[in-house]
Amino acid sequence: MSLHQDAVVVDCHNDLILLVDHFDQRAKPGHFREFWLPELRAGGVDVQILPICLEEAFQSEGGLRRTLLLVERIHRLAAEHSEDVAVCVTGAEIDAAVAAGRIALVIALEGAHGIGQDVALVRTLHRVGVRVISLAHFGRTFLADGSGLDATSRSRLTPQGIEALREMEELGIVFDISHLGLGGVDHVLELATRPFLATHSACLGITDIHRNLHDDHIKQIADLGGVIGVAAAVPFFIDAQNPTADRVADHVERIAEVAGIDHVGLGPDFIDDYYQQVYGGWMLPPGFEATTAHAEVSRPSDLPKITDALVRRGFAEADIRKVLGENVLRVLREVMV
Structure with missing residues (x-):
């Protein structure tokens, strides 16, 4: 626990803003203060990438507004909790927030539905603080196809998707x-010239599901200086029947073996509380098993369990610090200038 609290912890993917908004709509604006802030502090989170994921109802004409x-x-x-968190748009701002004891928030898009085919909006979203973007979620956008379409689509980027990638790099x-x-x-991987992230993925070589990355892709991402964040909180990605912290460590170990310890991080994908509150259980996309065990790492306060698992396996302290946050910070500092 002392190592975990002393390390800089970067969480690449927590969908908490969806649950914050859910309670806002029900006249409960204190949800972040009462639930998420204590969870983030208990988990030692110093940098939180905050994705905006659009529910199906908003994925077409309502996408940009949502x-x-x-x-x-x-x-x-961030304004309401300025003593505890800060929206950051550069690597230097992240470092300053962490040094001041605040949690650095980095705004992200999980699926670029709001952009449509108007790539000029990438620049608009940059102006309002978005600093991480994925082009697709489950299904199709005007820019790319999600992994759920692998069986029916060639899935390469559209011309607008290529343009969006170039705009993002610039x-x-x-x-x-x-x-x-x-x-x-x-x-x-053919087009990219700068390091990038797989914010919340895992190893196809351990868990065979379309959302995970095979070893060749992991190696190529690392060759560009990128980092794979292990989606520790999603049982389907880690091990549907045995989603323990030790199983998460298996994925960390596999990525380290394939690509090197400098290219693995954490992107738990904390979404369980949202699904339970809003839908009463998991909403399953195609290709996912109907029944799973409960993930041992299901909330930010569970993150020290991963550190414990890595310590028990004999990972060096310096390597654990890389996994917990230093590797992702390197990418953020290099790209977010």
Whole structure:
């Protein structure tokens, strides 16, 4: 626990803004203060990448409006809790927030539905603070296909998707490869010139599901200086029947063996509380098992369990610090300038 609390911890993916908004709509604006802030502190989280994921009802004509409303909610959240959190748009701002004891928030898009085919909006989203973008979620956007379409689509980026990638690299927005179909991952690896993240993925060589990355892709992401964040909180990605912290450590170990310890991080994908509160259980996309065990790492306060598992396996302290946050920080500092 002392190692975990002393390390800089970067969480690449927590969908908490969806649950914050859910309670806002029900006249319970204190949810972040009462639930998420204590959870983040208990988990030692210093940097939180905050994705905006659009529910199906907003993925077409309502996409941009919903995206901007949630961007605005994140900025208001930071203003309401300015002693504890800060929205950061550069690596230097992240370092300053962490040094001041605040949690650095980095706004992200999980699926670029709000952009449509108007790539100029990438620049608009950059202006309002978005610094990490994935082009697709489950399904299709005007820019790319998600991994759920691998069986029916070639999944490479559209011409607008290629343009969006180039715009992101120019502006200093971190590309997020999680959720892209196999063809899209191949295409990005052909085109990318800067390091990027797989914010919340895991190893296909351990858990065979379309959302995970095979060893060749992991190695190529590392060759570009990128980092794979292990989606520790999603049983389907880690091990549907045995989603323990030790099983998460298996994925960390596999990535380290394939790509090197400098290219693995944590992107737990804390979404369980949202699904339970809003839907009463998991909403399963195609290709996912109907029944799973409960993830041992299901909330930020569980993150020290991963550190414990890595310590028990004999990982060096310096390597554990890399996994917990230093590797992802390197990418954020290099790209977000």
